[in-house]
């Protein structure tokens with residue numbers, strides 16, 4: 001190879017091959033704060049693919065909370081938590097998060113990705129088993145790979161399969177297995193069979209961790225997540241919640257018993273070997289929690305918008321069936337509505353057409369989803385105007401029809 005400054009011909013050839021297959025990914029820049037609408041290349045668009053479910057990222061109080069925390073505590077924490085990076089604002093936020101979740105304790109992480117990798121590494125023991133749903137988020141998959149534990153991938157949402165596989169691995173000298181699942185699956189929008197998973201885990205003496213990245217702020221009383229919605233508070237060993245989605249900030253947390261928190265402080269490598277979250281992120285999250293507590297109607301509006309966009313898409317002839325996803329596991333309150341198109345090129349063509357039509361709705365391709373199931377993963381916010389969502393559903397219907405995507409198949 002030539003000089004680094006001349007580029008990398010090997011990588012360039014691979015990038016060209018990705019482009020030929022319709023799989024090249026590019027970054028698109030938003031100008032100004034995130035919200036139900038976003039400005040791209042000077043054009044204001046309806047944003048239908050963000051995770052700012054409650055419109056808190058651009059909320060004045062959340063922005064002010066971030067600014068005040070930076071002024072009071074600094075631009076960065078300056079160290080990992082165990083060296084000198086534990087600040088009063090971290091402890092304050094952990095206290096508020098534990099109160100929000102109704103758990104004994106909480107521990108912050110720099111991101112949901114880091115929380116999952118850290119939790120799986122700390123609770124998934126060498127010589128033990130980590131069981132993971134086949135459609136879990138990539139951060140869980142990576143965490144399982146790093147943990148050194150035996151990897152058991154059970155069929156999506158199939159607790160009977162999990163039960164069977166755990167039974168086959170029982171042994172007197174084995175440490176407790178760890179079962180981990182997304183509460184709401186990020187690309188499919190269905191909900192895990194949490195009550196059944198609790199039962200299975202109890203039967204096998206296994207720990208259960210639920211990733212509430214898309215449940216927190218969206219489902220359950222007060223937005224406390226899929227576990228709370230299922231009436232299972234206090235029944236799971238740990239909840240992983242993100243601060244960068246419905247809470248409009250950045251970072252993540254684990255809510256659990258103090259014993260679990262203390263173990264994570266001692267064993268979660270993504271806490272031990274990483275600088276503590278920035279004060280501004282913690283300040284933003286604290287302000288977001290205060291807004292959510294004061295305005296629980298945001299969660300009701302989100303549910304109403306999620307149900308509305310499903311109804312309007314159906315009315316526009318858009319099929320909402322997702323291969324491999326059971327209709328009875330789709331909660332219409334979930335703000336993630338995947339519209340599966342199939343081929344990558346057709347999906348991206350629909351996305352481009354919508355962009356020209358004033359809607360930012362990113363196409364999702366492999367490796368994020370399986371080949372042949374490329375999709376427009378539509379998300380709504382509590383702050384979307386219902387009239388705009390109605391209009392958007394018609395535009396989406398038109399775009400899907402233009403590229404020849406599936407229409408009329410309805411699951412939820």
Ligand code: PMP
Nearest residue numbers: 111112113137182186213242244
């Ligand atoms: N878990 C799930 C289910 C997610 O969808 C995501 C984000 N895409 C994460 C974890 C990672 O969270 P973060 O973006 O805070 O790293």
